[in-house]
Amino acid sequence: MGAGKTTVGRLLADALGVGFLDSDHAVEARAGKPVQEIFVDDGEAAFRALERTAVAAALDEHDGVLALGGGAVLDPATRALLEGHRVIFLKVGLADAVKRVGLGAGRPLLLGNVRARVKQLLDERTPVYEGLARITVDTDGRSPQDVAAEITELIEEGAR
Template sequence: MGAGKTTVGRLLAATLGVTFLDSDHAVEARAGKPVQEIFVDDGEAAFRTLEREAVAAALDEHDGVLALGGGAVLDPATRALLEGHAVVFLRVGLSDAVKRVGLGAGRPLLLGNVRARVKQLLDERTPIYEGLARISVDTDGRSPQDVAAEIAAGLDRLPHRTEER
């Protein structure tokens, strides 16, 4: 959250000459309503199910850069889907994350004390992100263009396998 997944993902896709897809947008298209409404109307468990389905479909059908919602990797089935793919972890520190998400408007998981909640989410999720990532990039104090360039260079260094995207 606040790492720049969408911004960096779009830049990376342009650099690589491929399309970009945000899993939250795919979930919204499937559900016919915004993520915030899914959380309120149906709950987080329903959202995570839709998210897992959207990620599975994207990995099968989309041949470009896919930005995942920050909590997508909490689902073991989604983590299993990501194995063998060039997963990138955009590492963001607490201070930068809080600055980027502001008051958390439109972010269902940030109700209440934004700074404390972002810290809790980072503490819970970082070990999972690090375990899945083939490339990790620090984003604090850096431009999205610089981050995207580092990812592109890192992708060039990964062993290429036919099943990877």
């Protein structure tokens, strides 16, 4: 959350000349309502099920960059879907994450003390991200353009 997945993902897709898809947007299209409403109306478990379906479809049908929601990889079935794919972890520290998400408006998992909740989410999720990622890129204090350029370079080096 706040790492720049969507922004960096779009820039990376442009640099690589491929399409871009955000799993949250795919979930919203399938559900016919925003992520926030899904959480409120149906709960997190229902959202995660929709997300898993959207990720599976994207991996089968989309040939480009896929930005995953921050909690997508917490689902073991979603992690299994990602095996064999190039997964990139955009690592963000607490201070930068809090600055980027602001008061957490529109982020259902940030109700209450935003800083404490972001810290809790980072503590819970970072080991999962690190275990799944083939590439980890630190985003703290960096522009999305700089992060996307580094990832592009790493991908191109890996293709040689």
